[in-house]
Amino acid sequence: MFTLPLAAASLGVFLVFQVILIERRLATIPGPFLAKFTDYWKVYHLLKGDYGEALYWWHEHHGPMIRTGPRHISVGDANEVSRVYQIKPLLHKGNMYKGIIGWFKGKNVAGLEGMFDEVEHANVKRVIAPAFTWRSVLNYESHIDHSAGELIQNLQNRDIVDMNEWLSYWAFDSMNNIAFSSDLGFMRQATDIGGTLSTIRAVTSIWMYIFAFPTVFMWFAWAASFVVGPSGKLVSMCLNHVNSRMDSREKQNQVTGKEEDLLDVYIKARQEHQGLISHERVIGMTFTTLLAGADTTAFNLSWTVYYLLKNPATLHQLQTELDNALLAEALSYPPTLRDLSKLPYLDAVVKEGLRYALLLQLNMDRVVPNGGMDICGHHIPAGTTIGCHARVIHLDKGVYGEDAQDFRPERWLEASGEQRKLMERSGIWFGSGKHTCIGQHFARAKTMKALAMMFMKLEISDADETAKMVSGAK
């Protein structure tokens, strides 16, 4: 007779058999010895702050597949990026994303990046995506001009500036303008309003802890959301804007025909899809748009300016392109996005900045679906977490050339059409696949505009040539 102990024993044997099978499949993949049994190697390097460098070393010496934990594989072949982030069948987001879910009284109210339900994510993204196309970005050009103009004016009035700080002021004001048609006044007041940036930096400094122990942080944040309400200048500004705008739209019982800013887009989406987008979700999406859109753009532009200053020939080439375009009346001041899009060297500088800045310090993890999949000649069993790391992919010599370790925008101009497509397709600066950055056209537009206006109007040089930024490719 089939008894309970027998059933339990059979299940036990089955599970042990599965573990042995998976272990045998993953055992052929090289990696640190500890990674066979525990995630400690990864956690150790994440907390030490050199995970990207350590992983790059392993890939350089041991090939495109590295085992970083018992069920974690890092994929280092740029040609495989589109498969790791493929949509059919979809590879779901890995555990690491649990740490960035936004909670409100125990409810997940995160924006797209913190949504775990892939169907809900797809539906919400489909509804709001039209507001993020390049064509839509052109409608926000006056907002973008306004903030970039304010940045240039402020830089013009100062001899020595902390560029990182000013680019953060600019990025937050600019993102606020796009989201709410108004800003907090970082640049007007030349200060970190309400300690917003220092709070964000404090969170960023524990980022690696969050990603090292995502499940612990998720439960902690979930529990805290019952006792701690939304706080901080940025959050309260967000709440005020959303609540008062929603009230007035509801009183008018209408949505504007033409959206004025991203908040209008989100409110319209809620009114048209009540079951899909809750009031709290509108707040969550607005807040995370500010977070996802401001700091990333500031980080990327800071690195691009830094590399330009460290490579005077490249800077000279960019300045010559801008000067010649002005002389030929192909540019005005402020330059339009349409005119800037016709400048090949500027385009190459922006792309090289994205490739080289290495914003993401972790693998973007995905889980292998039922049936498993073949990657780089290995069969990876279902349930294994795989992911690509920006440092490994963006410095891949096979795709970006033998000098992939150097900041050299010319690579984008010299590449053949096919090669250029491969370089673009392999890059994960904006992610890849279903979760690709929705704000990438805003990021490109803002970066192009600020970069061009800076070097059209200002003579910028290094105040301290010995000073070095840390992280990044070099």
Ligand code: HEM
């Ligand atoms: C240079 C600037 C930027 C960089 C380098 C960047 C990078 C990224 C990356 C790598 C991802 C994918 C993350 C993953 O799959 O784990 C992402 C997602 C996202 N980004 Fe950006 N981003 C930038 C600017 C922006 C801007 C300006 C906005 C908003 C206007 C924005 C909003 C988002 C959102 C909402 C997601 C989640 C998308 C999804 O899950 O479907 N980002 N970004």
